[in-house]
Amino acid sequence: MSKTDKRDDILRAALELIAENGFHGAPMALIAEHAGVGAGTIYRYFENKDVLITELFREIETRIIPVLLDGYSLQKSINERFFHLGTVMLRYLIENPLEFKYLEQFINSPFGVVHRRDKLMGKNERDVFRELFEDGISQQVVKNIPLVILFDLAFGPLLAVTRDHILDFIQLDEDLMGLTVNACWDSVKR
Amino acid sequence: MSKTDKRDDILRAALELIAENGFHGAPMALIAEHAGVGAGTIYRYFENKDVLITELFREIETRIIPVLLDGYSLQKSINERFFHLGTVMLRYLIENPLEFKYLEQFINSPFGVVHRRDKLMGKNERDVFRELFEDGISQQVVKNIPLVILFDLAFGPLLAVTRDHILDFIQLDEDLMGLTVNACWDSVKR
DNA sequence: TTATCCGGAATGAACGTTCATTCCTGTTTC
DNA sequence: GAAACAGGAATGAACGTTCATTCCGGATAA
Numbered sequence: 001m002s003k004t005d006k007r008d009d010i011l012r013a014a015l016e017l018i019a020e021n022g023f024h025g026a027p028m029a030l031i032a033e034h035a036g037v038g039a040g041t042i043y044r045y046f047e048n049k050d051v052l053i054t055e056l057f058r059e060i061e062t063r064i065i066p067v068l069l070d071g072y073s074l075q076k077s078i079n080e081r082f083f084h085l086g087t088v089m090l091r092y093l094i095e096n097p098l099e100f101k102y103l104e105q106f107i108n109s110p111f112g113v114v115h116r117r118d119k120l121m122g123k124n125e126r127d128v129f130r131e132l133f134e135d136g137i138s139q140q141v142v143k144n145i146p147l148v149i150l151f152d153l154a155f156g157p158l159l160a161v162t163r164d165h166i167l168d169f170i171q172l173d174e175d176l177m178g179l180t181v182n183a184c185w186d187s188v189k190r
Numbered sequence: 191m192s193k194t195d196k197r198d199d200i201l202r203a204a205l206e207l208i209a210e211n212g213f214h215g216a217p218m219a220l221i222a223e224h225a226g227v228g229a230g231t232i233y234r235y236f237e238n239k240d241v242l243i244t245e246l247f248r249e250i251e252t253r254i255i256p257v258l259l260d261g262y263s264l265q266k267s268i269n270e271r272f273f274h275l276g277t278v279m280l281r282y283l284i285e286n287p288l289e290f291k292y293l294e295q296f297i298n299s300p301f302g303v304v305h306r307r308d309k310l311m312g313k314n315e316r317d318v319f320r321e322l323f324e325d326g327i328s329q330q331v332v333k334n335i336p337l338v339i340l341f342d343l344a345f346g347p348l349l350a351v352t353r354d355h356i357l358d359f360i361q362l363d364e365d366l367m368g369l370t371v372n373a374c375w376d377s378v379k380r
Numbered sequence: 381t382t383a384t385c386c387g388g389a390a391t392g393a394a395c396g397t398t399c400a401t402t403c404c405t406g407t408t409t410c
Numbered sequence: 411g412a413a414a415c416a417g418g419a420a421t422g423a424a425c426g427t428t429c430a431t432t433c434c435g436g437a438t439a440a
Binding site for chain 4: 196219222227228229230231234
């Protein structure tokens with residue numbers, strides 16, 4: 001078994017347990033057990049639980065970005081670009097409920113606040129969403145209000161709708177997904 | 191000191207500590223200390239921590255409802271009614287950051303899921319928001335999509351924007367609040 | 381080829397801490 | 411004097427993390 005195998009086993013076990021039971025329903029001992037690994041072994045790969053949690057977040061983020069960018073073109077209209085990102089994201093999250101649940105846990109925790117602050121400060125590499133809204137404002141097709149609010153208007157509902165689907169409050173099909181993304185567009189468009 | 195005084199002290203202490211530090215940053219012993227009360231005393235008023243948490247939620251809900259209804263009239267247009275509820279809610283939450291932070295903690299926790307499910311099942315008394323959307327759909331001024339999605343579109347962003355204000359990512363003044371509520375309206379209106 | 385040795389990876393029992401809850405003692409109230 | 415109440419030390423369960431020990435595969439020696 002290669003070195004990274006065990007690391008992956010640990011990450012997968014953490015993803016499953018945290019997504020289903022939250023940070024506090026996923027003790028290290030249980031993560032170890034589900035990964036088929038000794039409790040101490042986790043600490044050979046991750047300094048502590050906090051590091052494990054943030055590494056897992058980065059891992060998921062890295063998985064999503066190429067999916068979003070597949071077929072995404074800066075040549076298209078702002079509206080089309082928004083629709084592309086929105087539906088692809090919605091579809092991805094619905095097809096990967098574990099990852100969605102994990103992201104939700106992460107975002108609604110002190111980890112998430114730190115992450116959000118860093119993002120807004122522009123500490124990151126290229127951010128397609130920020131780019132899209134900035135283009136939209138300068139082309140006068142998007143409301144000229146603070147970026148943060150545009151994020152809230154557009155992605156807050158997308159996450160909320162995904163959660164409702166996963167909790168079985170609604171059944172999102174392609175039609176309903178389209179309607180939802182369009183509704184979000186209505187809220188940010190001029 | 192009257193019987194309810196102590197109960198209120200406990201609720202207030204719990205509100206402050208949970209809002210600032212989350213459920214896990216608010217041990218019962220600390221709540222007791224902040225309330226000026228013995229640890230055991232809390233259990234004379236609340237069966238256990240879960241009960242304390244849900245009681246506090248109900249308390250806050252009860253405080254907000256009359257504020258929302260003040261000046262609210264079913265005679266006005268759907269648009270006006272939406273604007274009224276949206277801005278009043280936004281203003282209230284911004285002026286009562288502790289209550290907002292508590293609500294956020296509550297909603298993003300297993301407690302919140304249960305509460306949401308009950309609400310959607312219509313287990314509750316009159317719900318002004320549900321009423322508003324149902325009227326809007328039948329008058330054909332609101333998009334004919336599932337109620338849940340309308341909630342997500344309208345109130346997700348309002349909560350998100352409030353959080354960003356409280357975290358100092360933006361400064362919401364009356365203008366910006368108006369713009370935000372209008373943007374939410376754009377997303378639900380036909 | 382076989383026997384011995386070696387180093388790092390893996391282990392899981394044990395530790396110290398934290399927490400919700402209980403219990404017993406003292407105090408107030410009537 | 412009895413009954414209800416309040417207090418906070420005591421309790422036991424759960425947790426993250428540590429560390430002395432075991433395990434294992436490859437190198438070395440005979």
